[in-house]
Amino acid sequence: MTDQEILAGLAEIIDEIAGVPADEVTPDKSFVDDLDIDSLSMVEIAVAAQDKFGVEIPDEQLKDLKTVQDVINFVSKNS
């Protein structure tokens, strides 16, 4: 899966769960500071990402996924 495909899939999830329009989900964005996503929604996003990309995201890794790029890197490394 290319980074672009991961980004598109992640943007779809974030739109569904947090209502952030896909074009605002860019690699440099921070979930908390830029996209206004709280810790509860982040849990939902992580679960949806695990299902969509077929990866395991352990809790200790989840807390380090602060930006969209962090998730892209994690998925491309682990899928």
Add this chain to the structure above:
Amino acid sequence: MSSSDRVSVVVTGLGAITPLGGDVASTWSAMLAGTSGVRRITEDWAESLPVKIAAPAAADPVPVIGRVQARRMDRCEQLALVAAREAWADAGSPAVDPYRLGVAVTSGIGGIGSTLAAYDALREKGWDRISPYTVPMLMPNGAAGWISIELGARAGAHAPVSACASGAEAIGYGIDMIRSGRADVVVAGGTEAAIMALNIGAFAVMRAMSTRNDEPSRASRPFDKGRDGFVLGEGAGIVVLESLPHALARGAQIYAVAAGAGYSSDAHHITHPAPGGAGGAYSISSALRDAGVSPEQVVHVNAHATSTPEGDPLEARAIESALGEAAAGVVVSATKSMTGHLLGGAGAVESVAAILALRDRTAPPTINLEDLDDEVTVDVATTARPLAPRPGQGPMAVLNNAFGFGGHNVTLAFTEYAPEGA
């Protein structure tokens, strides 16, 4: 503190989403027209239950709230927020110090739909597939929390729970918040969204529900000889309570005086009402005393009357024993004949109806009352009826009764607002 030296509390805004309409105006006009909100349940789960009728909310709260926020809220919270927004706008969105603005909004059951969905997810998919919003969706104080966030209310958000008396009790709590000096404005009321297989099954197994499945609109028939139980409804009612000086200072519209609240507990049986309607009689008497209202001022009672064989005649007796001879001049309405029983939302929606009855001097009808129970000797309105003050008795008063499993009885008293010097 005597009733003369404490601050008066008035109602300055109303909101509702009910089986009869998505707002107050549509609910009230349907109510005056004697419309039933009861429908056949179309979901598959009703197949296996003896009760296949209910009164769902007439409007979908999700488009009003927005998809993303709505998915974090239980349906009972969504309904409450829609009604709260309407009430707040109706009150003119008052400018008030956040620490003088309170919330008292509750539910009898809480977010039962979310509880059930989470349990399904737990069993079928595992703990990590439960929505992380489950806890704030199932807690019965969730609606109070959401409304406090929406309005920036920081004087306290409360959710007193007393089953089917909850909505009325919350309004009573709101009156107390203002009288005790904790707040100038309180958004108060109740909500419920419990039309689900578990709830219907659980009430049905008590033999508390109507099984008149082939005639949904005729199923809820309080005070009628043919009544066979209540019909479950859903929705929310909200009132904006305000201290009179605060309302006058901003030139607010005033619907009525929230004159007083009375409470009692049966201490008898966990679900059966006390013999002779003693608990209801005491809450009515207490409300009159608290409000400083005489029985002769009372012109209308919006009754709790749920259409159960046991409860309705006991409430009629309670009204008569509390009001004495004055009971003969009181028009009683049972609006659950149209809305079904909104459980924790009932006392709030019916308070909205009682306040509008006072404003329009018109009592709504009790539909399906074709053959009055022989034990019922109060004057139950079967059509919309005019209300008028009794000569020389002062401002008109209306009462709303709300009784709940557990033996909780709440009566609220509202009076016409008479500006000083008018």
